[in-house]
Amino acid sequence: MAEVILPDGFLIGASTSAHQTEGGNVNSTWWMFEHRPGTPIAESSGDAADSWHRWPDDLDLVAEVGLNAYRFSIEWARIEPARDEISHAAVLHYGRIIDGARERGIEPIVTLHHFTEPRWFWEAGGWAAADAAERFARYVAALTPILQPVRWIVTINEPNMAAMMGRVSRRASSEDRAEEAKRDVPGAPLPAPDRPTAAGLTAAHRAAREVLGELVPSALTGWSIANQVVQAVPGGEEAAARFTEVIEDELLRESVGDDFVGVQSYTRTVFGPSGPVRDDPEETRTLMGWEYWPDALEQAVRHTHDVVGPMAILVTENGIATGDDTRRIAYTSSALAGLGRAMADGIDVRGYLHWSLLDNYEWGSYRPTFGLASWDPETFDRSPKPSANWLGGIAKGRRLPS
Ligand code: BGC
Numbered sequence: 058m059a060e061v062i063l064p065d066g067f068l069i070g071a072s073t074s075a076h077q078t079e080g081g082n083v084n085s086t087w088w089m090f091e092h093r094p095g096t097p098i099a100e101s102s103g104d105a106a107d108s109w110h111r112w113p114d115d116l117d118l119v120a121e122v123g124l125n126a127y128r129f130s131i132e133w134a135r136i137e138p139a140r141d142e143i144s145h146a147a148v149l150h151y152g153r154i155i156d157g158a159r160e161r162g163i164e165p166i167v168t169l170h171h172f173t174e175p176r177w178f179w180e181a182g183g184w185a186a187a188d189a190a191e192r193f194a195r196y197v198a199a200l201t202p203i204l205q206p207v208r209w210i211v212t213i214n215e216p217n218m219a220a221m222m223g224r225v226s227r228r229a230s231s232e233d234r235a236e237e238a239k240r241d242v243p244g245a246p247l248p249a250p251d252r253p254t255a256a257g258l259t260a261a262h263r264a265a266r267e268v269l270g271e272l273v274p275s276a277l278t279g280w281s282i283a284n285q286v287v288q289a290v291p292g293g294e295e296a297a298a299r300f301t302e303v304i305e306d307e308l309l310r311e312s313v314g315d316d317f318v319g320v321q322s323y324t325r326t327v328f329g330p331s332g333p334v335r336d337d338p339e340e341t342r343t344l345m346g347w348e349y350w351p352d353a354l355e356q357a358v359r360h361t362h363d364v365v366g367p368m369a370i371l372v373t374e375n376g377i378a379t380g381d382d383t384r385r386i387a388y389t390s391s392a393l394a395g396l397g398r399a400m401a402d403g404i405d406v407r408g409y410l411h412w413s414l415l416d417n418y419e420w421g422s423y424r425p426t427f428g429l430a431s432w433d434p435e436t437f438d439r440s441p442k443p444s445a446n447w448l449g450g451i452a453k454g455r456r457l458p459s
Contacts, residue, residue: 244332
C-alpha cells in the first residue's frame with residue numbers, strides 16, 4: 058500500500074490524565090477508593106509522576122522529541138474541592154499548562170473528566186444524582202476563561218468504561234445491582250456499563266457541550282469511547298454482537314452530532330461458542346495481560362466510522378504496556394500502518410495521540426508501563442525512551458509507516 062502522507066494540521070502527540078500523573082489528588086474519588094480500609098486496590102497513586110509540579114518538563118519533553126500535540130486532563134476535585142467552592146488558583150494552574158503548550162507550538166487537547174470526581178460529588182450520589190449534569194456543567198463553566206485558546210475538548214473520557222466502573226462504585230441497592238447484572242453477556246471479560254451512571258454521564262456530556270458551545274464557541278467538542286474490537290469465531294457471533302452493543306455502541310451512537318469522536322483502542326476480544334477465546338501464548342501478552350494485536354486500532358476506527366457515520370475522528374489513546382521499548386515501537390508502527398489504511402479509505406482521522414507520554418498510575422498499579430518516557434521515583438526527572446524520539450520523527454516526517 059502507498060505511504061500515507063499526513064495532511065497539514067494532523068496531530069501526532071501523546072496523552073496523559075490528571076490522576077495518573079499529577080500525584081496527591083487527595084480530594085478525588087479514586088484517592089478515597091485507594092485508601093479505604095480493606096481496599097482491593099494494590100497500590101495508591103501517591104506522588105504519581107508529580108506532573109502537578111513537573112508539567113513544564115512534560116511539555117518540554119513533548120516539544121523536544123518533535124510531537125505536536127499533548128492531551129491531558131483537568132482534575133475536577135482540584136477545581137471544586139468542596140461543593141460550590143471554586144479554586145481560582147487551580148483554574149489558573151491549568152491555564153498555565155494550556156498557555157505553556159501553545160508557547161511551545163504544541164496543540165493542547167483538554168479532557169474535562171478522566172475517571173475521577175470530587176469526593177463530595179460521589180457522596181451526593183455521583184452520576185446517578187438528579188443534579189449530576191448540572192453540577193458538571195457548573196464545573197465546566199468555571200473553566201471557560203482558560204479554555205479560550207483550546208481547539209479540542211474531550212468532555213468525558215471513556216463514558217462506557219466509567220459507567221462500567223459505576224457498577225462497583227455507585228451506591229445502589231442489591232435489587233438495583235441484580236437488575237443491572239441482567240445485561241451482562243455470559244463469560245464476557247467486562248460487566249455491562251451501569252445504566253444510571255451512563256445516563257448521568259450522557260446528560261453531563263450534553264450539558265457541557267451546551268456550555269462550551271456558548272462560552273468557548275471556537276472549540277471542537279466530543280467525548281472518547283473505549284473500543285474493545287469485538288470479533289467472533291463460528292458460534293460466537295451472537296454473544297459478540299450483544300457485547301459490542303452494551304459495551305460500546307450504545308454510547309458510541311450518542312456521539313452523533315458532536316464535533317468529533319475520540320477513539321481509544323489497545324487490543325481485541327474474540328468470542329467463541331462458549332465465551333471469549335484466545336490462543337495467544339502467555340509470554341506474548343502485554344503487561345496488562347492483553348493480546349498483542351496492533352491491528353486493533355484500524356478495526357476500532359473502522360467500527361467507529363460504521364456506527365457514527367462520516368464524522369471527524371481523533372485517536373485519543375492507543376499504546377502498549379511493555380518493559381521492552383522495541384516492542385512499543387513495533388506495536389505502534391503496525392497500529393499506525395493500520396490507521397493509514399483506514400485513512401486511505403476516506404475515514405476522516407484528524408490525529409493520533411499515543412497512550413501515554415509517561416509511565417503512570419495504571420488504576421491500581423505502577424507495574425504496567427505505557428510510557429514513551431520513564432521518570433525517577435525520587436527526583437521525578439524524566440527520561441525519554443527511544444520510542445518517544447521515534448514517534449516524534451513520524452510527526453516531523455509527516456508520513457505514516459506503511
Ligand atoms: C484509559 C487510561 C488507561 C488506559 C490503559 C484507557 O482505558 O483512558 O486511563 O490508563 O486505557 O488501560
